[in-house]
Amino acid sequence: MxxxxxxxxxxxxxxxxxxxxxxxxxxxxxxxxxxxxxxxxxxxxxxxxxxxxxxxxxxxxxxxxxxxxxxxxxxxxxxxxxxxxxxxxxxxxxxxxxxxxxxxxxxxxxxxxxxxxxxxxxxxxxxxxxxxxxxxxxxxxxxxxxxxxxxxxxxxxxxxxxxxxxxxxxxxxxxxxxxxxxxxxxxxxxxxxxxxxxxxxxxxxxxxxxxxxxxxxxxxxxxxxxxxxxxxxxxxxxxxTGFEGSDTGFTGNIYEDILNITAVHPLREDSMRSLLEKDNAEFQVVESLLKQKLIKSTTYKGKKYFIREYHIKS
Ligand code: SF4
CATH class of the missing domain: 3.20.20.70 (Aldolase class I)
Structure with missing residues (x-):
């Protein structure tokens, strides 16, 4: 082909x-x-x-x-x-x-x-x-x-x-x-x-x-x-990291926004909070994504970051 x-x-x-x-x-x-x-x-x-x-x-x-x-x-x-x-x-x-x-x-x-x-x-x-x-x-x-x-x-x-x-x-x-x-x-x-x-x-x-x-x-x-x-x-x-969603940035859909942005670069906690604020959303959204293993948190130089979690596909 x-x-x-x-x-x-x-x-x-x-x-x-x-x-x-x-x-x-x-x-x-x-x-x-x-x-x-x-x-x-x-x-x-x-x-x-x-x-x-x-x-x-x-x-x-x-x-x-x-x-x-x-x-x-x-x-x-x-x-x-x-x-x-x-x-x-x-x-x-x-x-x-x-x-x-x-x-x-x-x-x-x-x-x-x-x-x-x-x-x-x-x-x-x-x-x-x-x-x-x-x-x-x-x-x-x-x-x-x-x-x-x-x-x-x-x-x-x-x-x-x-x-x-x-x-x-x-x-x-x-x-x-x-x-x-x-x-x-x-x-x-x-x-x-x-x-x-x-x-x-x-x-x-x-x-x-x-x-x-x-x-x-x-x-x-x-x-x-x-x-x-x-x-x-x-x-x-x-x-x-294997996610080919085409949209990045602020869309108004907080779940999509977080997943799209963290797939491209790690999101620092303060940026995450301001994104939540823009979307009138609570921190529970982040907790839910963490629980679903769609994102992960990690610390770098004393600051917390969120990054898209990746899974090996068979
Ligand atoms: S071995 Fe595979 S990944 Fe490496 S350059 Fe060749 S095609 Fe690309």
């Missing part, structure tokens, strides 16, 4: 997914948390996959079947593996843009060392770069990169791309308990993301069954610390 959706995406609104990589799963990484299973073909060699005009025809046909009010906000290259392994990625992006919809690419960024990959990706309107690690050891542990990839070159090439990219740039970091959420690593990761200077840095947690069963999401307190450290580095940071 080349084309699917649109599916709701917190980052992209309605996202029409395009898989430009021919099965089996082909990737330059074999991430311990990968939710699409083990990498069947590990590669850093760009290759021919679907022809760009075949992808365009497929997407056009798919869109022609959609109700107008279900048109996508983005066409998103999100592959069965790593989309930049497609040697025709640039041509595909250019053709997809002819549909009039903006094009997004979600990439693990490991091939940005290749000039042609940076050139192709620069044609996209919106790009998300994976950055889970700020040093070689953590990178090798989490992403298990192809043996010919080099950490320093990878970071240099991300910074080079980020510096020159004219579209909307985002990062995504998967936070894994005990691996990249440690006191030593969090500030390093925040420092690297700060240098990339994304519009928004997304923090995600493994909420679907990961490739390796030992992989666990961080506890709420840890995730809050990561978010606080990023934010203190003046990085606009949002959580992606």
């Amino acid at each position: 080349i084309c699917f959706g649109p599916v709701p995406s917190r980052r992209l609104g309605k996202s029409l997914g395009v898989n430009n990589i021919i099965a089996p799963k082909t990737c330059s990484y074999s991430c311990v948390y990968c939710q699409v299973g083990p990498t069947m073909k590990e590669s850093i060699k760009r290759d021919i996959h679907f022809k760009p005009d075949v992808i365009l025809d497929n997407v056009k046909h798919h869109i022609s079947l959609l109700n107008k009010n279900n048109y996508p906000d983005y066409i998103t290259l999100v592959s069965n593996g790593e989309p930049t392994l497609d040697i025709h990625l640039g041509e595909t992006i250019s053709l997809l843009k002819l549909t009039g919809f903006p094009v997004a690419v979600i990439t693990n960024a490991s091939l940005l060392t290749d000039d042609s990959v940076r050139e192709h990706l620069s044609l996209a309107d919106w790009v998300s770069l994976k950055i889970d690690a700020a040093n070689k050891d953590v990178w090798k542990t989490i992403n298990r990169p192809h043996k010919n990839l080099d950490f320093d070159r990878y970071i240099e090439s991300i910074l080079l791309f980020a510096h020159n990219f004219k579209g909307s740039l985002h990062t995504e970091s998967m936070i894994i308990q005990g691996i990249n959420d440690t006191d030593e690593h969090i500030p390093l990761l925040a420092g690297t993301v700060k240098k990339i200077n994304p519009n928004i840095a997304y923090l995600s947690v493994p909420v679907r069954p990961p490739c390796e069963t030992w992989v666990k999401p961080p506890d709420t307190k840890r995730l809050n610390i990561v978010w606080q450290t990023f934010t203190q580095n003046n990085i606009t940071t949002e959580l992606l």
